[in-house]
Amino acid sequence: MELSNQKQQLIEEVGVYLEERAGLSPLASRIYALLILSSREGMSFENIVCAMQASKSSVSNNVNVLLQLHYIEYYTKPGDRKRYFRTSDYYLKNTMEQQAHLIEKSLKIIQKVNDFNENNNPNKFEVEKAIGTLYKDLLHDQLTKLNDTLIQFEKLKETSK
The missing domain is CATH 1.10.287 (Helix Hairpins)
Known part of the structure; x- marks a missing residue:
């Protein structure tokens, strides 16, 4: 998944803000920023890994932190084993x-x-x-x-x- 330069810059800017404001790790803040800037349908785990250019284990650990804090939520689609992540109201x-x-x-x-x-x-x-x-x-x-x-x-x- 290729991100535009504009989206990458905004993810970085929002990520830095979230690090300071919410006390999140750099990767967790960028994942959350990515989901904030994504559609309401959210993103699959694989798409997040690709967009963040980080290891699966690092992304998994940070996604789990965001889930525990209720910053994000996940859902599944019928007939699809993937989990999709989006921001939580x-x-x-x-x-x-x-x-x-x-x-x-x-x-x-x-x-x-x-x-x-x-x-x-x-x-x-x-x-x-x-x-x-x-x-x-x-x-x-x-x-x-x-x-x-x-x-x-x-x-x-x-x-x-």
Whole structure:
């Protein structure tokens, strides 16, 4: 399977991003990027091996990691023994839920720090109060948007059934 230069470059760019953002290995990130940029039908294991130009065992190990993390899923076709891999919708929902959880934790920590500084460092609290408020407002807005998006995501999933 020959990839265009444009697709190879984008796989590399998305792969580097996923390495940093999701903590994936270089090969797992590139496999995931490849599947993100592939059709909804996904790709066979053999096509992934060919596109990644990596050993079958390396691809297999990294595909298994992606499956365990629910980043990808597989399916089979009737009469065909091959497994086909594609991105998982579950991963997108999970990512949004994780982001919402991190924002909630951040808001709790910020509130504890603010409470402490208000009681123990009143001068510092007064100076930094406006900046802290801006940041808390930003996090609240992000949390609201994430929760709204999760609701829309669920509605889309229901209508597509």
